[in-house]
Amino acid sequence: MNYANLKDSYLFYGIAQKTKAYQKANPDKHLYRMGIGDVSLPLAPTVIEALHRGVDDQANKATFNGYMPECGADFLREAIAGYYKKRGIDIAVDEAFVSSGASDELGDILDIFGHGKKVMIMEPAYPAYLDASIIAGNEIIHVESGKENGFLPLPEDAGAADVDLIYLCSPNNPTGAVFGKDKLKKWVDYANRQSAIILFDAAYEAFIEEEDVPHSIFEIEGARTCAIEICSLSKTAGFTGTRCGYTIIPKELERNGMNLNAMWVRNRTSKTNGVSYIIQRGAAAVFTEEGQKQIKENIQVYKQNGKNLMAALDRAGVWYTGGKNAPYIWMKCPKEMGSWEFFDLILNEIQVIGTPGEGFGKCGEGYFRFSTFGDPQDTLKAAEMLEKLIKEL
Numbered sequence: 001m002n003y004a005n006l007k008d009s010y011l012f013y014g015i016a017q018k019t020k021a022y023q024k025a026n027p028d029k030h031l032y033r034m035g036i037g038d039v040s041l042p043l044a045p046t047v048i049e050a051l052h053r054g055v056d057d058q059a060n061k062a063t064f065n066g067y068m069p070e071c072g073a074d075f076l077r078e079a080i081a082g083y084y085k086k087r088g089i090d091i092a093v094d095e096a097f098v099s100s101g102a103s104d105e106l107g108d109i110l111d112i113f114g115h116g117k118k119v120m121i122m123e124p125a126y127p128a129y130l131d132a133s134i135i136a137g138n139e140i141i142h143v144e145s146g147k148e149n150g151f152l153p154l155p156e157d158a159g160a161a162d163v164d165l166i167y168l169c170s171p172n173n174p175t176g177a178v179f180g181k182d183k184l185k186k187w188v189d190y191a192n193r194q195s196a197i198i199l200f201d202a203a204y205e206a207f208i209e210e211e212d213v214p215h216s217i218f219e220i221e222g223a224r225t226c227a228i229e230i231c232s233l234s235k236t237a238g239f240t241g242t243r244c245g246y247t248i249i250p251k252e253l254e255r256n257g258m259n260l261n262a263m264w265v266r267n268r269t270s271k272t273n274g275v276s277y278i279i280q281r282g283a284a285a286v287f288t289e290e291g292q293k294q295i296k297e298n299i300q301v302y303k304q305n306g307k308n309l310m311a312a313l314d315r316a317g318v319w320y321t322g323g324k325n326a327p328y329i330w331m332k333c334p335k336e337m338g339s340w341e342f343f344d345l346i347l348n349e350i351q352v353i354g355t356p357g358e359g360f361g362k363c364g365e366g367y368f369r370f371s372t373f374g375d376p377q378d379t380l381k382a383a384e385m386l387e388k389l390i391k392e393l
């Protein structure tokens with residue numbers, strides 16, 4: 001019956017309906033799509049080569065693979081641990097679990113905590129945290145954020161105690177805001193004090209460009225006794241349609257005398273037969289020197305989109321977060337407009353499509369999200385048109 005407590009999400013359906021109706025009435029108009037969080041560039045050549053080699057391996061008796069290890073192939077787990085090592089973080093190979101993506105893990109991980117837990121969710125939020133927690137029969141504690149705290153709520157804003165789980169996302173979707181080390185340390189200390197577990201969503205870590213912004217919660221002292229990190233190759237390496245991610249569970253992590261790493265091994269060995277060999281070969285190529293170089297080139301294209309948009313919003317005097325260390329820009333709607341009102345305005349006037357903030361929860365009212373994953377030329381043109389329109393309002 002937990003499913004009866006889920007709210008229907010009309011957000012992307014609503015956007016699609018309005019866009020379709022507009023396009024039908026104006027078939028000759030080009031639409032500038034900056035709403036969706038899906039990538040537009042193809043996989044890196046090194047990844048493609050590795051995928052092809054993986055297919056060839058499956059064609060030969062000598063190199064063929066059947067079921068893969070449930071927690072991931074050693075070659076990929078080692079590559080993930082090596083990726084952390086390069087950043088000065090010690091992660092053991094058996095602390096890295098290969099997954100089919102972060103969305104799966106953000107919900108599935110709740111398995112090891114049982115039902116009726118108190119789960120803290122920062123608003124506005126990526127919808128999967130809320131839905132997965134409701135499905136698991138948990139109690140939700142919403143923590144509001146806003147312009148006054150730069151959409152980065154701290155434990156003192158939370159005003160609740162005795163929580164079991166805390167979802168944190170940095171760089172954030174939808175706001176693009178990032179926790180610096182000091183702020184993240186406050187969350188780590190808070191979680192350790194009350195024996196809560198932080199589920200840290202680092203799906204956008206590869207977009208961080210500022211030196212002192214942590215890419216991983218394990219850069220923070222004390223995180224190994226209170227955090228699980230959930231990562232994805234979707235946005236980092238264009239794997240949205242290829243599907244692969246990884247989850248880090250330190251061996252120190254214990255609650256009620258139970259070891260969470262061991263529990264997750266037990267869970268995976270019962271509930272999955274592993275990620276496809278071919279996909280894991282492609283994923284391992286992401287962590288090679290050449291792979292890292294090539295994925296960074298793609299990320300730079302999205303970053304340039306962000307720069308063009310931010311420059312236009314700066315010139316138009318608009319308040320926003322994100323863009324710098326994240327592929328999202330979260331702006332305050334001009335003239336106190338509602339987020340759907342602004343959606344309609346820019347669709348009708350300049351054919352630009354974004355995402356109304358209120359679709360991410362109450363705190364998103366009056367805000368608007370642009371994704372920087374779109375076509376570069378479209379994004380540049382959309383930025384120019386947005387600047388002009390906002391200045392004329």
Ligand code: PLP
Nearest residue numbers: 037101102103126173203232234
């Ligand atoms: N976490 C956040 C914050 C996201 O925005 C997304 C996708 O948009 C995901 C996780 C899902 O990632 P994956 O494609 O690996 O399931």
